[in-house]
Amino acid sequence: MxxxxxxxxxxxxxxxxxxxxxxxxxGGPDAPEAVRPFLFNLFADPAIIRLPNPFRFLIASLISGRRAKPATAIYAQIGGKSxxxxxxxxxxxxxxxxxxxxxxxxxxxxxxxxxxxxxxxxxxxxxxxxxxxxxxxxxxxxxxxxxxxxxxxxxxxxxxxxxxxxxxxxxxxxxxxxxxxxxTQPGFIDAAADQIRPLYEAAKAHGTPRVLFSAHGLPKKVVAAGDPYQWQCERTAESIAAALGVDQLDWVSCYQSRVGPMEWIGPSTDAEIRRAGQDGVPILVVPMAFVSEHSETLVEIEIEYRHLAKEAGVPHFTRVPTVGVHxxxxxxxxxxxxxxxxxxxxxxxxxxxxxxxxxxxxxxxxxx
The missing domain is CATH 3.40.50.1400 (Rossmann fold)
Known part of the structure; x- marks a missing residue:
């Protein structure tokens, strides 16, 4: 900075x-034609692609061109925009x-x-x-x-x-x-716990629920360079779990939205969904690093992870809403x-x- x-x-x-x-x-694209320039802006950020120009510009152009069509299809599932x-x-x-x-x-x-x-x-x-x-x-x-x-x-x-x-x-x-x-700000933590409680109670009808606290992932090399994001995410998960006040709560902190060939921090959310299927437990996916709905919550979690959970044999799947205007x-x-x-x-x-x-x-x- x-x-x-x-x-x-x-x-x-x-x-x-x-x-x-x-x-x-x-931010997010406000129309289908905004998807490609939005992606270019994202990958042209030196905090995301940590290379000097012109290499970063070329990579951002390449990635945004390749990902524009699938990303447009993702946004089409939620009205064509973020x-x-x-x-x-x-x-x-x-x-x-x-x-x-x-x-x-x-x-x-x-x-x-x-x-x-x-x-x-x-x-x-x-x-x-x-x-x-x-x-x-x-x-x-x-x-x-x-x-x-x-x-x-x-x-x-x-x-x-x-x-x-x-x-x-x-x-x-x-x-x-x-x-x-x-x-771990109390208002944020209590709001998240408040969103989870009624959904957790409903999930208990299908077994003892497991709570997956899911955050957007990062490449391991970013964290190894001193980024405190993963450490802070783990503190968030611990705090919400404690605020729920459930004895012996089954929970795990995990990460979603991996892209590219690099090694990312884990465990991954999709791997935890498959493990829940093997264990036969219902799950609640809590977007602990997102405070408002967007494609990662409404498509990746609600649609893609729900489908994965069904395939993996998870008996019950719940996406917990973000805190929004709680x-x-x-x-x-x-x-x-x-x-x-x-x-x-x-x-x-x-x-x-x-x-x-x-x-x-x-x-x-x-x-x-």
């Missing part, structure tokens, strides 16, 4: 009057309403006015257009809030770098603070925003400081 230049202070003891909250997300933008807009509206309600409930507390914006990484609205909107809002402080609970150099760091470049391009000079991660999750995001506003550090995690062990050089706070 790029090192931010020195930024103007809001003044000693002075609270910002206006705060711009920028939600980071990956629902991610609409889902993120709903989360932005819910968060802005919650922050406004908190300010109205405590006007003497001096809370700032807050407006929530969306910056997608690989499709519109991307950082350049959002940064211009934020500049027009003229905030005293910008809070960058990724909708990736677990930090990765491939997601949050890439989005933050793109934002830094866009902000400099449009001349946005307001102080900026990044909330880098919140893998009130507990939105409340958790609002708490994170208020905490980040109060914290003077340019980068902080869910507890206001670093949460990653020292050996993770990919942690953004390792550069502080």
């Amino acid at each position: 790029s090192q931010q230049p020195p930024q103007p202070s809001t003044g000693p003891g002075r609270q910002p009057r206006r705060v711009a909250v920028v939600l980071f997300n990956l 629902p991610l933008l609409e889902n993120t807009q709903a989360q932005a509206a819910a968060l802005e309403a919650r922050l406004a309600a908190d300010r109205e409930a405590d006007p003497a507390g001096g809370g700032a006015e807050a407006r929530v914006f969306i910056a997608m990484r690989y499709w519109h609205p991307m950082s350049a257009e959002t940064a211009a909107q934020v500049k027009a809002y003229d905030p005293d402080l910008v809070v960058l809030l990724p909708l990736y609970p677990q930090f990765s150099t491939t997601t949050t760091a890439s989005s933050a770098k793109a934002w830094d470049e866009a902000a400099q391009t449009v001349g946005l000079a307001a102080p900026t603070r990044l909330l880098c991660c919140y893998p 009130p507990g999750f939105i409340d958790g995001l609002a708490r994170l925003v208020r905490q980040t506003v109060a914290n003077k550090a340019p980068i902080c995690a869910q507890n206001g400081d670093r949460i990653c062990p020292a050996n993770f050089s990919g942690c953004p706070q390792a550069r502080r």
Whole structure:
């Protein structure tokens, strides 16, 4: 992630009057013809294909050309486009309403006015257009809030770098603070557990359920280079499992969406589905690293993994919805925003400081 230049202070003891909250997300194609350029933007990202240009450009062109047709077929199963933008807009509206309600409930507390914006990484609205909107809002402080609970150099760091470049391009000079991660934030964890409980009870009619906490995978070499994503995902799974309060809960942390010939972190979700079939146990697949629905949840889990489970002899399959606009999750995001506003550090995690062990050089706070 790029090192931010020195930024103007809001003044000693002075609270910002206006705060711009920028939600980071990956984005997704909004029409069939957007699939190929979306894929090109994805694979042209140096955080994804870690090669210099022109090699990265050539590889991105090759992969996006080859994958455009099958990817278009995937999106055709959910209406021809990604629902991610609409889902993120709903989360932005819910968060802005919650922050406004908190300010109205405590006007003497001096809370700032807050407006929530969306910056997608690989499709519109991307950082350049959002940064211009934020500049027009003229905030005293910008809070960058990724909708990736677990930090990765491939997601949050890439989005933050793109934002830094866009902000400099449009001349946005307001102080900026990044909330880098919140893998065990209570609002997020409790919302996820709340989504699971009734579905777990229903699955018990088919045996003792096994809960698969599934996250998007990463190549092993990325994690070996110091990326804390897998460590944080494991903390998320542990926390949700504990929050469920089920004695001797059968659960496993696993990873989906593998592409390419490289060795990826595991165990893989599809391998765990096959193992559940061998064991004859019902399963619930929990998308623990996704907070809104998109192709990985609505197609890969709901359609492809459901079909695999049937083939593997799994007696009962359930896809647990993402936390979306669950009130507990939105409340958790609002708490994170208020905490980040109060914290003077340019980068902080869910507890206001670093949460990653020292050996993770990919942690953004390792550069502080």
